[in-house]
Amino acid sequence: MRQVKYMYQKFLDSSFRTKLMLSYFLLSGFIVLILGFVYFETSARNITTNVTDSVTSVLRSNNQLLDNKLTAIQKTVDMIPIDHDLLQTIMNVDTTDSSSLLRADRSITKILYRYFGNMEEVYASQIMTQNYAYGSTDRMYIPVKPFYSSPLATTAVEAEGATQWIPAYSYADTFHQQDLKRGSYEFSSLFAVVKQLHLTALDDAGTFHTLPEGKEKPILILNFRPDLLKGGFEDYAARSGFAHLSYGMIHDKNGMVMSSDRQQQVGEPVADWLKDAITSEQGMKMVNVKGQSILLVYEAMKTTGWVSYIAIPMEDVLGHLSTIRTYTVFFLGFMMLVAVILAYLLSVYISKPITDMKQAMKVMEKGHFDIRIPVRGYDELGDLVIRFNQMNEKIKDLIEENYKSRLRAKESELMALNLQLNPHFLYNTLTTMYWIALEHKQHELGQLIISLAEMLQITTRNKNDTWSLETDLNWLEKYIYIMQNRFEDKFTVEYDIDPILLQVEVPKLFLQPFVENSIIHGFAEMESGGLIRITAWIEKQLVCFKVEDNGLGIQEEHIRRIQAGEIRSTGIKNVDRRVRLLYGMDYGVTLHSPAGKGTFVLIRIGEIHRSNQMTPIQ
Template sequence: MIRYKDLSIRKKLVYLYGTLVILLVGLNFIFFHIAINSYKENMIASTKLVNDQVINNLEAFFSNLSKTTNIPYYDYNRNNTIAKKYNGISSNQLDKVNELDYSDTYDFFNKLFSIYNYLESIYMYQFDDGVVFREGYNYYKDSRYMLEEEEWYDKVITANGEEVFIGIHENEQLYPEGAPVVSVARLLKKTYTNDHVGIIVINMYPDKLDQIVKQVNTAFNLHHMIIDENNRVIYSDNENLIGEAVDHNLVNKGYSSVNYEKVNYQGEDSILIYGESKYTGWQVVSVIAEDELFKDINSVLLLILWVDVILVAIGMLSALLIAQSFYSPIKTLDTSMRLVEEGDFKAFVENDSQDEIGHLSQTFNHMIQQVESLIEQRTNEAEEKRVAELNALQSQINPHFMYNTLNVIKWMAKMQGAENITQSLDQFIHLLNFCAKTKVEFITIGEEIRFIESYVGLLRLRYYNRFDIIVDIDEKIYDYYMIKFLLQPFVENAIFHGLTGSNNNYYLKIIADLMEDAIVFKVIDNGIGIDEYTVEDIMKGEHKQKSMNAIGIRNVLDRIKLHHGDNYGVKIESILGEGTAITIRIPIIKNVVDEE
């Protein structure tokens, strides 16, 4: 997991500014969300007031209509007419009585129709003689009609004189077919005795309820429904719903204190406001689409969202620009530092600003100039030292060695009849010619091996062949190039230091193999070995023992590093009493131009 402190400066600044912007926008959204919820509750409460006003208008309307049904109880003429026993009147008088009663009753009905122009019909039923007084827009009465078969008949009787509101139903008395009506009915009683003498029913068309709803002014497109006791629609602004059974989701809500809920109405997310008229027992439901109710706040919400988006975009863009203004010069400086780390001391930083980063860039440029100058100076000194040490190494084959060699040759000639004199002199002459090439740095591997063979051949003469020399070189690499005098210090140490014991079966192996990306030399002996502390000192160039050519070995290490880098070098492995193995790894150089 990436730690925050490990992030780039640009990312830190972007995250910081981004977090602040998101925090501010988040707080704005929270406050706005609270305000929206409050607004929505107020809008719903306002809609609830509209629904309550419709209920109040409904109750006032039917209260007036209900009072009309009570007139026959208090009107002496109406009460006598409905309570009259027509069976006790002689046939000669019955026609006259009927004419008077019907005429008087129709006058009464006509007055009611003139007052309540929304009525469909009025009926007064007499229990004893079955006489019916009626008035309406369709005079024809179905002779098959039976009052006692009406669904609402028992309710009216049970109400015992109280008004009964009857939801939408067919007016079965009409002929040839009925019509849907809404009614108010009441049981009629004889004045003073309260005997049950008949029933009055006032019918009205459901569409006349439209004026009750439209009396309530609203700025919203509310859909109102009035639902009767049988869950059928008495009124709706959608005429196709009148008389239909209502969706169960819109009724029987229990009418809690909340009085609204969210529903899907006709494929739209809507708010349903419901209430009940305690007077009529009917339900009033108002439905409005959420998009309609909250259209104003939705527009504001959309505007706020766009403002938030723009603010976030501006904030993030500002964060990126500010971060980039810091990051760009720092990144340039970091890139230059990495190039310098890889050895490119020309990677100057171009920054002319006078702020802290500008001063840092100028200081960096001055520093790499000084470092480049110091490295150049150190390189020149190292080259001079290398040439001096190379000359010193070549001069190690000193006159004393030459004297001893010549002395051996002399005694060989004297004692052995001069059989090996020519061979020994050839080796010596080759060695002297090789050492004379002081200006040549790279030679072929074949030349280095022939020099070592001559050098070892002369040493075997000196030590009376106490050791064997084994040379195993891959013939493919003879024409490849290597640094001059690379093997001699290790061969010298193996013979002068490693093969000094009493063992007469010493050997010295020189092996060279061509690897995939390098040439590997190995100088192996079975001499007395070297302890690990001495090996460490030799590798550091700190060993002081005269019998060890530590300077020559250190010179080889430095020359390999100088010419070939850290990927190549020398490894010394040794076990006391068993011998030493030197591994030298150099690059594959097929032409001296590759190195130059």
């Protein structure tokens, strides 16, 4: 933070030319960096999208090809249980006679060859029983007892005749062939399909046959080498050009079916990063593995449900973007050089008039106002020089005007003092008139004069926007007294005021306009009997006032136009505006005029706020 402040201060202390050069340089560099970044990111995004689409297409076509092959195999497997020859062979074999077992083996081998002989994908096909392993043993032999104690047999029995795909397994580990663990042989790792055969068949006479009760149900097992699953992946890896592309297939989150990664052996648990990334049947994700970003595309096969995937490091995906990065850096450097040159030339052009004005100001500081700067152009800087020269010419006039303005200020101050004396003069004059009226025994006139004087005194002594309700009522009573004398007791006024509200702060003279409206307009056609009722109360912590009369009333359309501002009503509008400014837009004045029942005004002025001052009445 200290270094930033130091650099900022150095920038402020540098010359205008330096600031201009640095600002132009930074602005140009920022624009070039943004453009380079946007171009690089757009290119990277497009390349990533293209690679993702390509990999997805490869996965989909490869999975479809494998699904077609495995579906054909599965359909063939589903035909085995209804083979009449196989049923007869299994029913007629004598498990205690070795020659009978050999004859059955030859017969079953022919049956299996008939079904799977033309399928290159099938590495070995056998039918297993507790007593004998039938089928070709040219490529591999499956020992009987280890087979029936293996997960392969357990899976087939639990499926109860359904076809089950077995993911990659180790021949030596599954069949307890410890001596084979050290050697290398082509069937060391396999995947298989197993099916418990519930044999049934119809003979030529239409008779339905099935295995006798208690007869062992054999298990069909077809073994495949994992290389069958690699073909499409290996082709894509060879022609894609990605040096570190890896691929594989998992049967669930705990086991590999096939993998190109030597560190991820077939049959071993799936790596944690791969397990966490694959969360659906298909998708694409960016995965971080040991600090390296990897593009992972995956899709599940329909027949087995196994998920095949291709993983490509982003360094490989974006490898050829290094050329773009190099060009971008070169372009940035070139633009910075151009920016420095242009900034220097521009700063010289701009700073020359400013430098001239700086020198001229130094001369003006000594009191010489006759200096002029040559005008070299009529652009903004030229206009600035012209205005500087014009300013120089008017300096003397400004000095004189400043002197005159000081004189006028003193005169205004004296006038203000005189204006402050006027209210006091009026109050004293009204008081004198009051005493003259009393001397001539004009008591009524004297009371009117003193009421007017006291109203004047109250209003001039209070400069705030609010005062206490008690002060407002005292002023209003004097106003009502004057109006009652003017209209010869045409009306009376009643008060219903909660005493606790007398010290509440209220807007100055906020009741007077409504009382005046009642007298002037409400009682216009009345000779006597007018009644004004002023009520104040507290409702839900809000102070409310109501001024109502029994006068002519106001039509609803007229009230609407007043509230809408279509008809000018200075007093009502003034009070409503002052209340809203002081207390908020939720408060204000509401007019009501029930038909034939006069008019009443409701005023809501906000929460209780007690006054700390009172205006004395003398």
